[in-house]
Amino acid sequence: MRKTKGFEDGKENPEKKEASSTPRDVFSEGTAMIPKNSYELRIIQSLRRIIRAIEIHSRKLAQKHQITGPQLGCLLALLEEGPLLGTHLAKKVYLSPSTVVGIIDRLEEKGLVARERSPSDRRQVQVSISEAGRQIAANAPSPLQDRLSEALKNLPELEQVSITLALEKVVDLMEAGRIDASPVLETGPIGL
Amino acid sequence: MRKTKGFEDGKENPEKKEASSTPRDVFSEGTAMIPKNSYELRIIQSLRRIIRAIEIHSRKLAQKHQITGPQLGCLLALLEEGPLLGTHLAKKVYLSPSTVVGIIDRLEEKGLVARERSPSDRRQVQVSISEAGRQIAANAPSPLQDRLSEALKNLPELEQVSITLALEKVVDLMEAGRIDASPVLETGPIGL
DNA sequence: TTAGAAACATTCGTGTACGAATGTTTCTAA
DNA sequence: TTAGAAACATTCGTACACGAATGTTTCTAA
Incomplete structure (x- = not known):
């Protein structure tokens, strides 16, 4: 999608009732003049802003320490729990197993963790932190x-x-x- | 990546010091026996769980109402603010402009919003909610x-x-x- | 013992999410 | 007037993030 960049001066939408076309300083309420369900709205906005701040922080981590927030989270979990199964790691960090697979992939590529199929139960895969991973985990700042x-x-x-x-x-x-x-x-x- | 699925019983990682291989019930502390910086850890975990809950809720919305959380958020913003520029909408919902482009793409495909290049300043694109969009926005549950x-x-x-x-x-x-x-x-x- | 359930890891498809880069259009100062 | 800055929307590349589907392996009950 997004290939239809050829839209010019469209005129086929007669929507334009309230909020008279003039965009007039859209931002005039912020955390102050909240209209309806005050608290709920403020809570929603705060949550969104928090999520955004976390995301942005993660990118900074990636630049300075070659590791993102979720990756660091997994690494720390492994550091303090020892080798874990994918499922267990997922629960530990409150992510779905399918998400964790991708994160482990990237950590493995960087040599920070290792996967090892359990010999006793070959369904399982143990994920363990490497020495390099230990270094990073120890020196990286808080995931917050x-x-x-x-x-x-x-x-x-x-x-x-x-x-x-x-x-x-x-x-x-x-x-x-x-x-x-x-x-x-x-x-x-x-x-x- | 993830093409190297041919890893079998690897034996090339001598990591295995603490947490003697036995996975022993990994989860025994929960919100109770927190080790070090207690509050910080609890806060991090809570935030992660909140984000996850929001994400999961969004998928349910998508199933029941054909619209995801972020999409609904944008729709509501347009509903109560009237047509907005991409940039302004982004600020309103606390997302980056590049993220909003994708969301608008999908809303547009569904016919819930329309884009219109401003004739006065052709750099700008006004995004406005359609009648269908108004319906959905009015009937959909809270984004929370x-x-x-x-x-x-x-x-x-x-x-x-x-x-x-x-x-x-x-x-x-x-x-x-x-x-x-x-x-x-x-x-x-x-x-x- | 043997068919089906259950436990795992993984893949697949979709939708965020961001910053950097790009391309237009408009503004601004020399 | 004209070169460069600024404002916009968009694309690109990367990384999450989830559920559903898939493939193995193990367990379990008939």
Whole structure:
């Protein structure tokens, strides 16, 4: 797709009711004058901004340390858990197994991890971190922005707790339905 | 890549020190016994789980309503803002312009939006929602899980506030450095 | 023992997501 | 006026990310 670049001055859309054509400074509310369901909207926007910040941070990591956020996440999991099956690694980092395959592919190409088919059960593949991987994992910064990581530490504990609990509350609410990826599930009905 | 599926019982990696080969129930801590920087780790994990939940919800939307989360987000923005330039839409939904191009492509294919090159300034392309798009946008559920959306409304306001502020605090900390995508930036130094 | 279920890893198809590069068009200053 | 900057949309290349489908291998019950 995207090959139809030949669209010129189209005139076949009579949509144009509200918001009179003039784009007038579209941005005038930001985090302030929220219209309807205030909190929900603010939460949605915050989540989107957080996701974006994480993504952007990942690209910076890739430039400076030759490793992306998800890759680093997997590497750290392997570092502290020892060799893992693909499935287990996936659960550990809250990704689907199919996603992890690709990440491991790239880590393997870079020689940071190794795959080894289990002799006892040949369905399984053990993924283990290499010495090079250990180096990288040990020296790379937090998978979270250094800034956040740093700022977090300097926040009064009360606020750290508040943020942590708020996020976990959101997780609970979101995963309430299903999401099998959660290890064991021992968080209880909702707690807080 | 991923063509080298011919790896059998590799034996060329002498890594295997800690975590004696036995995978022993890898998951035994969950949200409880966190080792080091407790809060940071819990925050990272929560964020990852939230992102995953959003992604999964998006796929459900796609199945039931023929529209994904990001697509719905753009549609809603157009619904309440009227026609927008690609750039402006991108800022509105906190995505990069290049990402928005693809989303608009797919919405356009489905006839939910239309592109129109501005006659006055031919660099610009106005994106406007179609009648069909208006229908979908009006009937589709929240881009957030219904469950969360619902649960949120039933939470004591104090908690809604607490969650909202916590998320916005995280946003502040994360975006502290740069991230131009934020419209106008009127949030102040950090507030809270 | 043997057919089918179950557990695994992987592939496939699709849709984000981003920055860098590209191509137009418009603006701006010499 | 005209060369270069700036504003736009878009393409390109790469990496996630997921579910469904596939292929092996192992388990399990008839």
